[in-house]
Amino acid sequence: MQGNGFKIGLTIFFVGLCGFYLFPTVQNLYVSYKMNGMEPTERAEYQADNRQWLQQVDQSSLNLGLDLQGGMHVTLEVEVANLLDQLAVNQDEAFRTALRAADQRARTEDISVVEAFVDEFEAANPDGRLSRYFRNETEGVTRRSSNDDVAEYLRKQADSAVQNGIQVVRNRVNQYGVTEPSIQRQGDERIVVELPGVSNRERVRDLLESASQLSFHLMANPQQLNESVQRIIEYYEPTAEDSARIAAANAADTAMASAGDTSEATTGTDIAGSAQETPQEGTSLSAPGEDQPGPQNDLLALMQPMPAQGQPIFGRVFASDTSRVNDLLARPEVQRMLPPGTELMWTSSPRLTTQDGREAYHLLAVQGEPELAGEVVTQASVQFDRQTNEPKVSITMNSDGARIWDRITAANVGDQVSIVLDGIVYSNATIQGRISGGRTEITGLESRQEAQDIVTVLQSGRLRTDLNIISERTVGPSLGEESTRAGFISVVSGFLLVVLFMIMYYQTAGVVANVALLLNVILILGILAGFGATLTLPGIAGIVLTIGMAVDANVLIFDRVREEQSTGKTLRAAVNAGYEESLSAILDANITTFFVGVILYSFGVGPIKGFAVTLMAGILSSLFTAIIVTRIIFDYMVEERRLQVSYG
Amino acid sequence: MRLFEDADYSLIPNRRIGYMISGTLLVLSILSLLWRGLALGIDFRGGMEFVVGNTTDIATVELRSALADELADEPEAKRFGETGHLIRISSSDDITAVENRVVNVLEAAFPGHDVRIEKTNVVGPRFAEDLKRGAIYAVFGALLVIFLYIMIRFEWRYSLGAVAALVHDVTITLGLFSIFAGVVPFSLQIDQSIIAAFLTIVGYSLNDTVVVFDRVREYVNLFKTEPFDEIVNRSINATLSRTVVTSVTTLIVVSILFLFGGEVLRGFSFALIIGVVIGTYSSIFVASPTIVELERRLEKSTA
Secondary structure, eight states: OTTHHHHHHHHHHHHHHHHHHHHHHHHHHHHHHHHHTSOHHHHHHHHHHTHHHHHHHHHHSOEEOHHHHOEEEEEEEEOHHHHHHHHOSSOOHHHHHHHHHHHHHHHHSSOOHHHHHHHHHHHHOTTOOGGGTOOBGGGTBOTTOOHHHHHHHHHHHHHHHHHHHHHHHHHHHHHHTOSSOEEEEETTTEEEEEEETOOOHHHHHHHHHSOBOEEEEEBOOHHHHHHHHHHHHHHTOOOGGGGGGHHHHHHHHHHHHHHTTSOOOOOOOEEEETTOOSOOOOOOOOOOOSOOOOTTOHHHHHEEOOOOTTOOEEEEEEGGGHHHHHHHHTSHHHHHHSOTTEEEEEESSOSEEOTTSOEEEEEEEEESSOSEEGGGEEEEEEEEOTTTOOEEEEEEEOHHHHHHHHHHHHHTTTSEEEEEETTEEEEEEEEOSOOOTTEEEEEOOSOHHHHHHHHHHHHHTTSOBOEEEEEEEEEOHHHHHHHHHHHHHHHHHHHHHHHHHHHHHHTHHHHHHHHHHHHHHHHHHHHHHHTTOEEOHHHHHHHHHHHHHHHHHHHHHHHHHHHHHHTTOOHHHHHHHHHHHHHHHHHHHHHHHHHHHHHHHHHOOTHHHHHHHHHHHHHHHHHIIIIIIHHHHHHIIIIISOOOOOOO | OOSSTTOOOOTTTTHHHHHHHHHHHHHHHHHHHHHTOOOBOHHHHOEEEEEEESOTTSOHHHHHHHHHHHSSSOOEEEEETTTEEEEEEOOOSOHHHHHHHHHHHHHHHSTTOOOEEEEEEEEOHHHHHHHHHHHHHHHHHHHHHHHHHHHHHSOHHHHHHHHHHHHHHHHHHHHHHHHHTTTSSSOOOBOHHHHHHHHHHHHHHHHHHHHHHHHHHHHHHHOTTSOHHHHHHHHHHHHHHHHHHHHHHHHHHHHHHHHHSOGGGHHHHHHHHHHHHHHHHHIIIIIHHHHHHHHHHHHHHHO
16 A cells, blocks of 8 residues: 555545536536526526626536537638738739639648739749739838738738638627627638527628628717607607516616716727827716606616717617617617617727626717728827827828818818727717828827727728638537437446446456546546536547446456466455556557547547547546556555455 | 456467458448448538428428429438438538528428428538548548557557558448448438547557557567467457457447437447447457568568
8 A cells, every 4th residue: 555645645636626627517507407496587686696606607617519509600711812802902914813823722722822822923923023913111012022021911911801800700799699609710711600509590690701891980960869869768668568577677777777886987089180289088978867767668778878968879788788789779660760871889899897897888879871991091000199198099091081081070070980890889089170181190098908909900900801601510409408418318328337337247346447437537527627628519429438448448457457366366466467567558559549539639620629639538537547546446455454356 | 257268269370261351341341432432421522411300200202302393402311310301402502591492492392390490510612621631631640640659669560460450440431331321321421520430440449459469569578489370369369358348348338329329429429339340350350460471471581
């Protein structure tokens, strides 16, 4: 038994670690079981009381893949060929031929469109200069730039287009109101979007695929808007039949009112020509002081109107309620009550954060028709005011843009203008005066970060980013549930049968192996939870398979012990020899299988990765349990207690 | 309980029987692969796959013909467990349009059915190319790594023996997929999960082979005077109990996956069942004879 202290410590450490990582999952299962037994009102109350805790538990518990919980998995690709087409200031036949060939090649080969384009162009025109097509003084691409420099510039542009695509997708998804969406970049040109529990596939596809482009919009007249807001609120005044819903609305309203007490983070932003001196601070918003209709109003239950002067704000809504407000306001009769030509758009970032971490967005009334497209922007950067050291955004436009901008700003001094990308307002500011010459500054910004965000959107959104769905996997909730049940049944029945077989075949030793097997399953789940991996249906298959294969190491050891016993060794000597002699076979066999798991993980996508992860986790944990844990148990039984252990 | 205790079968001396079985299976597999080919799933050729629910009482043939009349492409339709049907269309049109067409066609042809789409899987042609490339890299990468590892840990002869067994296993499993496609009532198209199953088979078969080889390595030092083929035969017999027990436990769980794992895992677990049987067989009748034959050649050339 001497020397086993370390092994025992290690086992306790690993099991404790897995317990720590699996604890939230168990909590989550318990909570959802408890909530299932509650009345709907009771459940809503419980959820409201423990919102933060529930969220935390949910986030740290083992993730179920979309094939189990139902949802949409979409792979989007940014049309880089289209981007190159837009970037090229002048095109000729050689350019178009190379671009077509590159687009074709990227479809069949493992090469990005930019690399393929440069390659094709250089192959067809050995002396050709790419700088001819992509001259852009502000980005440092001049007539003399080498092809490598141009390629670097194109790569950068493609990269920022993908970044921009991710931003656009994130906003669209947030608007749709999905819980726990995942948006990730994959490789050079792809974006993987995972949306749990989505039922309206068509809407999501449209949402993800539509092209986006930056534009400048004028905004609604605040006074006119105010009247519209009042009319729409009146429209949602409850009638007698609605009284049944009052109770539910009440709960939500209390939450809203308490949030209003926290500090406001809103400042107005101003826009001015470069010549302008210090901008004036924006007016801070006050809580609505007008007579409000009762809390039973559907719209007011979710939205707080913000009738402040000079700001075309329709209202303020918590992030969790935005999609419901969208639904309410989407009704045609409500849309008709808005000032003519205006559309309601959300702000890109929250304008208020309450103390308990809830974020609220503003709904702004924007003129639907853009005044200016984003492509006129040639340069955007963050700068600091020389006197106040406040961050500001400096924008330069090309001559066409500057001319139109001059006219717009002259005609609308004192009104607000907004920078819109994909139906989301990234910045809205008051025009301080006529801006001639195309150099514009946005001042009165909150932070350097805010300025940087605006610059990013100006730079990346100026070109149209086309996103195409190149792969989609959706699983309906009922099929997901069926898969989960099938997976669960497979794990349990597979486990029980193997356990029975082992006891039958190896008797006492079989029981020990079964302890190791149970520990094994717990360790695999713990590893998955600890690394934040997702449990998919193939992943469950991997666990089931591991249950069958994990006993292999113990089978090897036990058979060896039997062999050693048959040569006349004592039990103690036979156990020692059994473990020692079979170690090389166990390691060699498992290391090779582990390699297979690694390769599968590197080349597989989606659910297959999940399978590879559980396979690898299974090998590691079965090595640990079979070699170390069972040894501890046998040492205890054979050496401490001097028991006669039967190996069947 | 003890099985194959003190087993002493003449396996290596009778290896020609194994050669005949393997040879027949290999020839049949290769012929079927050449003749019937393999059905690639949409993962590797692109297209759309829908699982429609609430259609369990519609005959698959009728469902297919209703779709074929309306959709230009030749759609495939299969039963999908208790849910309904699996429909495959090799179209690259707008997903929503195709989806709506399928639902509309089915609801018009079979009134009273509230057809729901339960599952979609759409793979664009370019993405399919990527997946195909990934699968090919994965399979060859795995074989290469295994070859190198065995070569480092054992000798090159053992390496060849192991890889010969793996190629044998994968070829026959592929062949059986080609032979059984259309015969069994579930989909046997080669998709990503089947590739994962193949690599698992590779891992499993290797596991088995390594255990025998490990014993050979040990006995070579122990019984220095014995001829190599007898050592190998002795090693196989000594590990036979373990080989059978592990195969049984693995077959138990794989069969459970096949029976209870649901329609999604049907093809995957089918591949694993074949693979476990073939993999166990091959470590005894392919990998081990290969090292014996190589040893003989070597002796002859040095003698």
